[in-house]
Amino acid sequence: MNINDTIKNRRATPPRFISKEKISEETIKQLLENANWAPNHKQTEPWRFKVYSGAAKEKLADDIFLQLEEKMKEGANVNAQKAEKLRENIKRVPVVISVAMQRDEAQRIPEWEEVAAVSMAVQNMWLTATEMGLGAFWATPYFISLLHDILEVEPGQLPMGFFYVGKVAMDYPSPGRGPVDSKVEWK
Template sequence: MDISDIIKKRRATPPRFMAKKELEKELILTLLENANWAPNHKKTEPWRFWVFQGESKQRLSESVFNLLEKEKSNGELVNMQKAEKFRDNLMRAPVAIAIIMQRDAGERISEWEEVAAVSMAVQNMWLTATQMELGAFWSTPPFLPLIQQHLNLGTGQKLLGFFFVGHIAMDYPSPGRGPVSEKVQWK
């Protein structure tokens, strides 16, 4: 499969379409190694990844849901339907990888460039997962700031979501794309 085919075959595969089968550590390491080769300015390499599976994923699911229930009862605007969906997705996906941006301490480049670099790292993981015939999904629920506080991230770190990955149980159809000609102007 050439790169154009991999790009066009890439899907956002919700965890409900993932098999309840553990993912081999070597596959996870390949995803992370390829993420590490994303482009970035000044060699800041702002991506950090926390891998959750098995019991650690179970603990994360329970603690985050309990946190969101508590915050809701304290008056925080938390959509509990989305909280339940996030908890369920954490439990369905064999692997959940927290996507964290580590801001360059010297702030030599703008924050948006660091976020873009982390996004490219995630795209590298996603394309690798596609090539391996794995399903993947980047979850960015609106309550990420609450989860970030809960995870006790380090100075300059920002949680950008969770990357769920696993073997595909059922293909998820492509939403397709409109013609590129409608999005390009030749000047």
Template sequence: MSVANIIKNRRATPPRLFSKKSLPKATIQALLESANWAPNHKKTEPWRFKVYEGKAKAKLAAGARNILLHKQQEGYPVALEKIEKFASTLERVPVVIAVVLQRDTAERIPEWEEVAAVSMAVQNMWLTATELNLAAFWATPAFTELFDELLELGEHQKSLGFFYAGEVMMDYPSPGRGDLDKKVEWKH
């Protein structure tokens, strides 16, 4: 498949459409290897990933559920249904990859550029997943800011969500895109 076709076939497949079957380590490694080739300025390579499977994934889900329930009791605005949906998704999908920004300690470039580099790393994983006929989804709930300790984040690190990958249980149709001509101005 050409790169253009891979881009057009990439989907944010809802996790409920993932098979529960585990992925081989070599497949996960291929996703991460693609991520590692994302462009970035000053060679900061600000992407970090934490891969959760099996018991570690179950522990992550339980920890996230407990943190969110505790924060909800303290008045944090998150609905019980959202807590359960998030935690059960972590339990259900075969692989959860925590996406982490490692900020350049010298702050040689603006943070937004490093966030953009991490986003491109995630896009590389997503395109590789598409090429491998895998389902993928990047979950970025606002409450990921509460998981620093759970994710064992270090200094100058920030969670940018969770990338889910697995086998496709059923095809998910393209939502399509709007007319490109309405989004481009040609200057001559």
């Protein structure tokens, strides 16, 4: 594929359309290597990833659910159905990568620029997955801030969700895009 085709073929493939079939560590390393080449100001390289597969992924799913159940008992605003869906989705896919932003200690650039850099790193993984014929999905649960202990969030880090990746079990159609001309002004 050329870059234009890769971009247009990228899909947010829901976990239910991703096969449980194992993907190689080499494949994941390539996704992460390409993520590492995302643009960022002042060379802060703020992206941080933790890769879960096999038993570690199963444990992550269960630990997250138990943590959210406990937080609900304490009165936290967590939808039980969404917590269960997160657990099911993590268990459903072969690999889950937690995504976090590590804030530059010197705060040389605005935080939003570092969040944008992490987002570009995720996009690099997504485009690489597309090029490899894999499905991917970036889940950003609203209650992720309740999971700092389980995700082993370090000082200065902001958890930004979970990147699911695996072989496509069923094609997911393109939602399409409106015409670019409706979003652009030429001056």
